[in-house]
Amino acid sequence: MYKKLFLLLLIALIPLFPQTLYANEYETPSGIPLSEVEDYVDDYVSDYIGKTTAGASIVIVKNNEIVLSKEYGFGDIENQVKIDSGTSIFEWGSISKLFVWVSVMQLVEQGKINLDEDIRNYLPNGFIKHLKYDDPITMLDLMNHTAGFEERIFDLGYANANQLKPLDVGLQIAEPNQIYRPGEVVAYSNYSTSLAAYIVQLITDQDFNEYVEEHIFQRLGFSDSTAYLLSESNEQIIKNKVNGYELVDKGKFERSTEYYMSLYPSGAINGTAQDLAKFSNALMPQSQNKNVLFENEDTLKKLLSQSHSANEHAPGIAHGFWEYDGTYKGFTHGGNTNSFSSNFHIVPEENFSVIILTNQASELDISYGLVKELVGEKEQHTVSSSHLPSSKSLEGKYISARRIESGFLNLYAYLVPLTVTSINEKEIEVSLAGATAVYTQTYPDVYKMKNGHPLFIPTSVLYFSNDDGDIKQVHTSISDYLPMDKSPYWLTINAILAVYCFLFFILSPFVLIISNILSRKRKKQSLKIRKWIYLLNFAGAAFVLNVSLLIIRMLRNIDRAYTEVLPHIVTNYILTIISSISIAFFLINIKQDKTTKFQFYLYLLTIISIILLISLLITWQFYS
Incomplete structure (x- = not known):
């Protein structure tokens, strides 16, 4: 009888303490029980590790406690060295940008930065030179990637550490053109982020990497991460860094070339997934403990509040974080270098975070696919x-x-x-x-x-x-x-003409040789104009070779200084001058020499083809 009464009482009291009974039932935002998370992750990554992904370090955090910290695959495939738990160092890529935005918000909190102030008021006079619009660029524009800068690849980073420049010099060398009016277009920009970091550097009178080490890393207790890898104090971190790879074919990986970022605040932090977990905890609502990053809890709230969105039903940007439309609202940022891929995702509402670091370029299956499974998708209430x-x-x-x-x-x-x-x-x-x-x-x-x-x-x-x-x-x-601002038909015509010009100047030297042999047999020489046509064909073939080499070099490695491709640009100018002189002398001497109809039309076709080739190179800016 007492047992029945106790059971009924227990059932009646269940609604009064649901957290006690159900807290561990569904721990991830997507509804995966905490007790099953490890098995779920193991099963998920087994389809990719060693097949399409070299290796990964995965950390999952719930209620400020690590519930999963595990490594998969190899940090050194050639020597079959597995990734070590908690000590293996990865490149974080663009996750590094989040530390720029936290730094900015720390200075906002101190009244040293106004997010709506024109950034030129913080920079040396004339520091930014390639602006198209007079509209002010604010710090908020930099955070939202709406400053209007075009993308620039040259001088962002290098394959050789000896090419690195100080941050201010690197920013001036790599300054892109402004092509959009500020505030109108979201165009993701490494330059914008590094420019914001330089402003932090100017205001604090401290190198940005030193500021981050002191005001973020030390506060969070980072033990195996660095904002600037080449520092002399990073010998152990360099030793623990895993190799980066590119996927060549299923199950086949190739070691990537080293990459050193000149604009390092945008993506050069190296560290562990466990240190990123500490960072994620500091971004969660702090109910009892004081936030280690900010003096005022409202600063954190502002950081994770929406700062840009084009539509109320679409996720936007939260002061540099990307909003994510998951089961619960998420804040995230990915990272990619030419050797590593990563993803950092927090769900403050659920006090949940997941960090995935991989040692493979352009990895998506785990870094994004697994995160999606863990954080879930928002239930859609579609309009009729x-x-x-x-x-x-x-x-x-x-x-x-x-x-x-x-x-x-x-x-x-x-x-x-x-x-x-x-x-x-x-x-x-x-x-x-x-x-x-x-x-x-x-x-x-x-x-x-x-x-x-x-x-x-x-x-x-x-x-x-x-x-x-x-x-x-x-x-x-x-x-x-x-x-698209160019017609598909116009682009197709350009492609056809480019193929024609390339084929013409590959084949025309052989045609000219045959034509010359036939002319000698018939004793019909046209030396004066023939030498200029020969020179014109040489110029055309040289154009083809020069542009082909430029394309091949860029496909093999895009991480170059502009000075490395400048010789190709200068060569195009030289060949254009040679071509112009050749055409001029041909026209001057055409009436003085006798030519067959075949030769005349061949010469004329050569002139038309070189003019067409030069026009295409001008159109597609192979002179700049």
């Missing part, structure tokens, strides 16, 4: 289909706002566009670089990823803004896309 516009109007090709506009690398954006195709009235297929995903419309012109390649997980929500039905921008929290 009758209130949603047709997806047909979205079809087309879009180029990334994070693009190079100045110089020959501007061609890349047109070779790899974002392509949108309508599947039905409310679904679209999005493709990029051979990867595809299906998106479903959840609100007017807002599309949520339904399924597809992990490449699209960071941009799982797209918002298409329009002006009277014409798509103006495709908004994501990382970087926007803009409608």
Whole structure:
């Protein structure tokens, strides 16, 4: 009888203490029981480690306690050395940017930085030179990547540490052009972040890496991480650093070349996943303990509050963090170098975080795929289909706002566009670089990823803004896309003409040799103009060789100083001068020499082809 009464009483009291009974039932935001997390992760990564991913270090934190800290794969594949637990050092890539934004907010808290102030008021006079607009650029623009800078690859980093420059010098060498009006377009920018770090350096009168070490790393108790790897005190960290790899084929990995960032605040921190877990704990709501990063809890709240969004139903940016549309609102940032890939994801509402570091370039399956499984997806409350516009109007090709506009690398954006195709009235297929995903419309012109390649997980929500039905921008929290500004037909014609010019100047020397042999047999010599045509063909073949070598060098390694490609640019100018002189002397001497019709038309075709080739090189900026 007493047992029955006790049981009934217990059942009646269950609603009064649900946390006690259910706290450990669903520990991850996606609903995976804490007791099953390790098995789940083990099973997930087994499909990738050693097959498409070299190695990984994974840490999962719940309620400020590490519930999983585990390493997979090899840090040295050649010698079969496994990644060590808690000591293996990885490059964090762009996760490093988060430490710039925390530094900025520390100075905001102290009243030394105003987020809405024009950054030129903090910089030396004339420090930024390549501005297109007079509008002020604020620190908030730098945090939101809306300062309007184009992408720049040259001098961002180098394969040789001896090429590194001090931060201020590196910023001046690598300064990009401003191509968008401030505040209008999100164009992810390494330069913006490093510029913000330089402002921290100027205000504190302390090298940025030293500031981070003192005001963030030491406060958090980092033991195996450094903001500047080449410091003499980092001998042990360098020793513990794992090798970075590129995936050549399934199960086959190739050692990557070393990479040293000149604009180091944007992506040069090296450290462990366990130290990043300490960082994630400091970003959680502090109910009892004082926050070690900020004096005022409101500063942390401001840091993780939305600072930019194009639509209320689409995730935006929170002072440098990317908002994530998961089961619960997340804040995240990925990282990529030419040897490592990483992902840092926190869910403050659930006091949950996951950190994934891999020693492989462009890794997506674990760093993004596993995170998605752990944090889950937000349940969508879609608007009635009758209130949603047709997806047909979205079809087309879009180029990334994070693009190079100045110089020959501007061609890349047109070779790899974002392509949108309508599947039905409310679904679209999005493709990029051979990867595809299906998106479903959840609100007017807002599309949520339904399924597809992990490449699209960071941009799982797209918002298409329009002006009277014409798509103006495709908004994501990382970087926007803009409608293609060149006709596909125009691009196709350019491609055909380029192939023609290359083939012509590869084959024409052989045709000229045959023509010369035939002319000698017939005793029909045209020496005066023939030598200029020969020179013209030499110039054309040299153009083809020079541009081909430039493309091959960039494909093999894009981490170069501009001075390394400058000889190719200068060569194009020299060959253009040679070509112009050759054409001029040919026209002067054409009436003095006798030529066959075949020779005359061949010579004329050569002139037209060289002019066409030079025009294409000018169009695609192979002279800058």
